[in-house]
Amino acid sequence: MKKELVPKILLLIGITFIGFGIYQGEVMEVLQKAIQICLECIGIG
Amino acid sequence: MASLRSVVQTLSTLGFNSYLPGFLNGTIYRGPLKAICLPSLNCYSCPGAVGSCPIGSLQAMAAGLAYHFSFYVFGLLMVFGVTLGRLSCGWLCPFGFLQDLLYRLPTPKFSLPNWCTKIKYVLLSGVLLIPLIPTSTGIGVLYFCQWLCPAGTLEAAIPLYFSFPPIRTAIGALFGWRILWLLAILLFVSLIYRGFCRTLCPLGAFYSFFNRYCFFRIHLYPNKCNQCGRCSAACPMELPVTAEPNHPECIRCLKCTNSCPTGAIQFKYAGHTTKEGINFEA
Known part of the structure; x- marks a missing residue:
């Protein structure tokens, strides 16, 4: 029973985090970073 | 194939x-x-x-x-x-x-x-x-x-x-x-x-960290297991499958479920068991 409850609680926490992140405006920040070529990722930054 | x-x-x-x-x-x-x-x-x-x-x-x-x-x-x-x-x-x-x-x-x-x-x-x-x-x-x-x-x-x-x-x-x-x-x-x-x-x-x-608490889990049926060791021998990640089916290193390739001759290892999603005999290597 306990083992079945843990993933549900973790899922709930994850969804809550996503919701809070969206509320804080993090989505636009993630998008802004992801639509620019990351100089570190390509080895010149 | x-x-x-x-x-x-x-x-x-x-x-x-x-x-x-x-x-x-x-x-x-x-x-x-x-x-x-x-x-x-x-x-x-x-x-x-x-x-x-x-x-x-x-x-x-x-x-x-x-x-x-x-x-x-x-x-x-x-x-x-x-x-x-x-x-x-x-x-x-x-x-x-x-x-x-x-x-x-x-x-x-x-x-x-x-x-x-x-x-x-x-x-x-x-x-x-x-x-x-x-x-x-x-x-x-x-x-x-x-x-x-x-x-x-x-x-x-x-x-x-x-x-x-x-x-x-x-x-x-x-x-x-x-x-x-x-x-x-x-x-x-x-x-x-x-x-x-x-x-x-x-x-x-x-x-x-989530492998033990994930909805997707490998389940071992001890009453079906004959300790033949084929599952661990088949595991490319070199894991002790019967000792810890949901080991943190398990990447769920399912070679263990396919290698088990008695159907003792099966996977479940959110508690639901899949049909026996599905071979993901075929």
Whole structure:
């Protein structure tokens, strides 16, 4: 029973985090970073 | 005949990197899907990438000035972790797929000492903490992306080098290091199965915490098990399957379920058992 409850609680926490992140405006920040070529990722930054 | 897992890996690799104009024009996808993290290590500067790399996003957010901890990215990672666990590594990750292919090369094969699997947890700690240390510009360093990510070199640096000429004038010693590191990793994974996943991948380290509590679980029926040991012998990750079916290192390749002659090992999703006899290697 306990083992079945843990993933549900973790899922709930994850969804809550996503919701809070969206509320804080993090989505636009993630998008802004992801639509620019990351100089570190390509080895010149 | 290709296994179902290989088909899914091929589709996910192509699907996650399906923005073809990027490869042709030396650009990257700039649409709204980039706001969503993919469940696997897939560089968001890959010309074809249609989503964000969760490790890159986690570091970039921590390194920035606005947020030092991204609830959004961390929450997405938790949801991926609890719904899929390391199934993402075994079935969806493009770099994992590449490792599977390279391990088929006729090179000598070696076992991995157990202590090596702990390195990735140190790297995960670095992913979460090092970007928080501000440099003189006030922005932190994306150390994993910058120095250690072979997926970024393979998926982003090399394609952009060939398709976007201005980059060629800007490369220096770091680019050289990245190429050497990539070659070393490619050699390493041809010798040791999933060597990068097991030793260095911070995303694999994150998902490994969820393997025991994930909706997707391997279930052992002790009354059916005859202790023949075929499951552990078949496990490419060298895990003691019957002792710990949901081991943190298990990438859910399901070779154990397919090798079991008595059907003692089956997988369940959210408590629901699959039909017996499904062979994912056929």
